[in-house]
Amino acid sequence: MNIVKSKARWDLKNDRAIAEAVRHARIPLCVSDPNIADNPIVFANDAFMTLTGYTPEEVIGKNCRILQGAGTTPESVNAIRRAIEGQKVETVEILNYRKDGSSFLNALQLGPILDDDGRLIYFFGSQLDISEKREAERKARELAEAELIHRLRNIVNVMAVVIEMTAHEEEDPQALSTTMVERLRALSDAHLRTIGQADEKAIVQTAELITTIVSAYAPKGASQFKLAGDETAIPPHLLSCIALTLHELATNSVKHGALGARDGVIEVAWQTTMTDGDACLSLQWQERNGPSVVKPAQQSGSRIINDLIEAAGGSLELEWHKEGLIARAVLPI
Template identity: 55%
Template structure:
């Protein structure tokens, strides 16, 4: 159907609208959000009023838009689906938002978050439709860029996890001759590693895990008496992504050893984990107490693996089997 022009028969009387609906007209006129009012009781549901913000967004003067259906803002990249969604809202006389590509007077496109809704008279009949426009082009572009960065970061993390798992499997297979023991050790190591990374991936509000939370979560699982056997000391510290794997495996191996031979093998044993960071390195100290008498182990398969992983990340690990309990110090380069 041809668009109406301001001079065509049956064109809207903007002045009448402004006089008869003073309060609404003032609200529309001064709103910073682009707004227009259409009259579905006139042929082709033309615009009868548009505020200054609408004119600024589209580049059209009010006299250029009144009397015309809003479809004049559509163009080459306007999708049939978005047009159908607009028509459905009008037909259903409901309030909702449709994202639709519209065009300014100068021909430039923008993604319009168009909200449409009816204005009813006292008898419940539709008197007008309002349309509010919001240019969300920059917002959607930023969202797409952020998603691309997140996808790239996820691929990077998954690649790191696979590399570390390969090292664990290779070294464990070299050091263990029993198939059942190898399976048990691999299961524990890979589960600890996977949980640490999964927790950091599925919580977007926290890009990297906090050291205290990670340590408490991991060690509490191993301690037979729960958190009462775990003493943590250190400031809040968000772990860099490259330290999640080595630190998780260090804590897993130390906790496993504590369950077998150290502080976690009895109810009265305790593990104290403390840390500090100076901008150059993260320093950790693991100290066991209250457990059985300590002797230097003959086999050090677990310690060999975590030494190699810590060394690969630019750090160092030291074991001190004191009579009162194992003491381990670690340094991770930042």
């Protein structure tokens, strides 16, 4: 790109090294001269042109407001004005527009350039298109909110089953109240301990995690589950993934499977294996003596745990046998 000069005092001879660096920088940059009426742009690099779609001749001598449009908020414009008036270095998020009319969310950093005597000679502005980042954050928030709602509904459903099954077991009102409080507290503690307050520096054994979660969901206590596996510490980066997966399987079992049946039992087995030369944790969840199982038409819960496990580099297989669900997960450790 040829640097297009205006009436400003852009001294390329004295500052050639800086000018060349700015010219070829990948970050969009422009310089304006507040000593000329309307503080026009006096320099813009190639990256600025690529981002905005303008040519040098179309921006040199123009105020940066040419990037504003219908969706640009007065708040962001006022924030820029305050930064200029106060001669401060600030970062302002502002909705800007390209020459073709398309918009982008600009994380604009601007600030003053002073000479050796402290006099204001230029303002610089660097532009960063954060549209994709903000969109990704928005989608992540939506997913998190949807998962939270899903989990809250699950907890309520599980509580209803726990209360119903406990009521069938206990005839004495005081014993009924005590048992229900204990089981509901165990359910709450299991969520807080294994998800809400998971300490990634703590060493958690597989048996400990599984026992904490499954015992909280089993309305009839330890008689409803059998565990078998070696002493395996769960890597911190897999703790939340495995905990969420177990919560989802247990929730499903209470609502539709063995944990919601009077004689229902689940068996959880795990072992460390080698897959393609990598150490993996293999986990199997099997339900027995529950209601007849039919593969569900909607699989929101299974989709959640499948996404979690795939994100951790693992795999999940679900088999809906008539006698009970079998889930097999393999996770690299």
